[in-house]
Amino acid sequence: MSLLEVKDVTHTYGSARSFLPIRRKETQVLSNVSLTVEQGMCMGLIGTSGAGKSTLGKVILGLEKPKKGQVLFQGEDLYTMTAAARRKMRRDLQVVFQDSYSSVNPRLTAEQIIGEPLDNYEKLSVSEQKRTVAQLLEMVGLHAEDMKKRPGQFSGGQLQRISIARSIALKPKMIVLDESVSSLDMVTQTNILHLLQELKNEYSLSYLFITHDIRAAYFISDAMIVMENGRIVETCYDKNDIFTSEQPKVKELVASILPEHPKDRTITGR
Ligand SMILES: Nc1ncnc2c1ncn2[C@@H]1O[C@H](COP(=O)(O)OP(=O)(O)O)[C@@H](O)[C@H]1O
Numbered sequence: 001m002s003l004l005e006v007k008d009v010t011h012t013y014g015s016a017r018s019f020l021p022i023r024r025k026e027t028q029v030l031s032n033v034s035l036t037v038e039q040g041m042c043m044g045l046i047g048t049s050g051a052g053k054s055t056l057g058k059v060i061l062g063l064e065k066p067k068k069g070q071v072l073f074q075g076e077d078l079y080t081m082t083a084a085a086r087r088k089m090r091r092d093l094q095v096v097f098q099d100s101y102s103s104v105n106p107r108l109t110a111e112q113i114i115g116e117p118l119d120n121y122e123k124l125s126v127s128e129q130k131r132t133v134a135q136l137l138e139m140v141g142l143h144a145e146d147m148k149k150r151p152g153q154f155s156g157g158q159l160q161r162i163s164i165a166r167s168i169a170l171k172p173k174m175i176v177l178d179e180s181v182s183s184l185d186m187v188t189q190t191n192i193l194h195l196l197q198e199l200k201n202e203y204s205l206s207y208l209f210i211t212h213d214i215r216a217a218y219f220i221s222d223a224m225i226v227m228e229n230g231r232i233v234e235t236c237y238d239k240n241d242i243f244t245s246e247q248p249k250v251k252e253l254v255a256s257i258l259p260e261h262p263k264d265r266t267i268t269g270r
């Protein structure tokens with residue numbers, strides 16, 4: 001059984017602005033999307049802006065019920081499961097969004113932010129929880145003393161580390177990372193990608209790594225899927241197959257990261 005199975009998902013957004021039913025226009029954002037993610041693997045989901053990546057991410061997180069199709073997490077349908085199963089699923093399936101400044105409450109301390117999932121699921125004693133938060137901070141390359149700080153006192157990269165610490169607090173099976181490193185500078189991006197890689201190996205985590213950045217996806221992913229206009233246009237179970245794809249959109253993406261001079265176009269140059 002695959003950890004995650006998306007089966008033939010189709011989704012539309014209605015136009016909320018129009019109140020006349022007759023003029024309401026539905027835009028198809030996802031068309032017959034199917035994919036699977038196995039335990040311990042990182043699936044890169046790439047595509048240009050507006051391709052439908054975040055919508056698919058929301059569908060997979062159980063936040064946006066698709067018009068058609070199924071999402072199975074550990075074999076269970078996300079949208080028909082019992083409340084108890086859903087609660088368990090929420091613990092095993094976490095998310096890190098792009099911009100942590102807007103996805104965390106600026107008034108909370110790092111301790112409260114990272115402690116929130118623990119409050120919900122673990123019911124630790126005050127001292128146990130503090131110890132756990134301190135460990136989580138160390139795991140993502142921050143320090144125990146940082147737990148007293150609030151979001152405004154961290155850099156973008158540090159705050160992304162806080163979000164990652166929160167996402168791993170409950171030892172999930174899978175994390176959806178939606179443009180999680182996209183707004184960071186190159187050096188910080190690389191550092192966070194390495195951190196994600198280490199955490200993945202250590203806890204055999206699975207990632208759905210959503211990005212418009214083929215380089216970042218290539219670095220961290222085992223397999224890659226390319227989306228365009230709500231459809232999957234290429235699936236590479238071995239990420240290196242991306243370089244031999246005949247799909248025009250994929251060729252375009254790949255060409256954008258190749259060095260200018262053909263003589264430099266080696267594997268390492270990629
Ligand atoms: N809540 C929404 N209501 C209506 N349209 C939406 C909504 N969210 C996204 N869209 C539209 O769906 C398409 C796909 O968006 P999105 O999934 O965010 O793409 P991506 O993450 O690949 O950039 C876009 O055309 C976007 O404008």
Ligand SMILES: [Mg+2]
Binds near residue numbers: 053054055179
């Ligand atoms: Mg997006």
